[in-house]
């Protein structure tokens with residue numbers, strides 16, 4: 001029997017995007033060669049601010065349809081502050097993809113690596129390993145995601161909408177519980193914490209109500225609830241006590257940055273955006289124009305996003321080798337840090353993008 005083959009749509013994008021994608025592809029292909037049993041076709045699509053400046057559109061003709069047909073989308077970074085659309089906003093076709101494909105589950109892992117750039121002095125901080133699961137299509141970004149959704153917007157008053165719907169929230173919480181089950185099989189405690197403000201907002205009370213409803217179907221997973229302000233405190237006080245944190249869009253936007261700061265910086269922040277039938281994988285950082293083209297970017301956020309992509313494909317298509325390739329990459333990053341082989345310039349080390357990738361490939365074997 002031939003290898004299972006999957007199509008990956010690649011958008012390198014702007015700034016450091018092409019550099020971190022090149023690193024990610026090299027690492028994915030090394031893991032693939034090691035594990036075997038699957039093939040990937042990488043299909044490149046032009047998109048982003050640079051493309052817009054040259055061609056007057058943010059994606060190449062046919063690319064929007066092309067990426068939608070792929071099995072997964074791998075994205076570098078999009079946007080350059082000095083290139084704007086006619087309405088003054090930055091070029092952001094990925095936000096349109098997120099909306100059109102309804103990528104409601106934003107998965108943002110937060111993990112402390114040995115010798116990594118931890119910011120907390122407590123010894124338990126070495127054990128930080130949790131996921132911020134950010135709803136990504138509604139919540140307080142509902143008005144922001146698509147133009148024209150704001151009811152009142154004039155010079156005297158603006159009302160943005162915080163929208164929580166039952167169908168999306170049910171899917172989100174189910175996703176959180178299934179993620180906790182998967183992590184539990186790999187040694188995590190199996191705990192989902194609902195982060196909300198259910199004591200103040202009706203929308204958040206509904207969010208929490210649905211959380212408890214869905215929890216009943218996952219008796220093997222422990223649950224807890226936390227108000228978002230208390231959660232901010234707990235992310236500094238005892239971040240090692242959490243496993244999967246599920247929350248609405250704006251809370252997730254803010255807390256995932258805070259959480260990312262605990263274990264380093266943007267160069268470590270991987271991200272998966274998953275819907276019912278599509279998955280988009282990209283580092284949570286931007287295009288970092290200040291270091292673009294200088295071989296200084298830390299590619300680990302992109303590489304770890306690539307591992308999330310392999311894990312997603314493995315689970316969705318029942319191909320164990322893909323899951324194993326994802327685990328190989330994660331384990332190689334962990335071992336490389338432990339051996340002092342990961343020294344990104346971002347954290348004052350001596351390794352640029354290429355040197356770090358080479359060191360990781362050596363550990364991956």
Ligand code: ATP
Nearest residue numbers: 079266267285286287288289290291297298299346
């Ligand atoms: P966006 O709004 O598009 O997310 P941003 O304005 O928040 O972008 P980034 O492009 O993420 O900003 O950059 C913020 C800072 O972090 C910059 O100083 C940048 O150089 C740094 N940075 C971001 N990503 C990386 C990386 N992978 N490696 C090293 N430094 C990075």
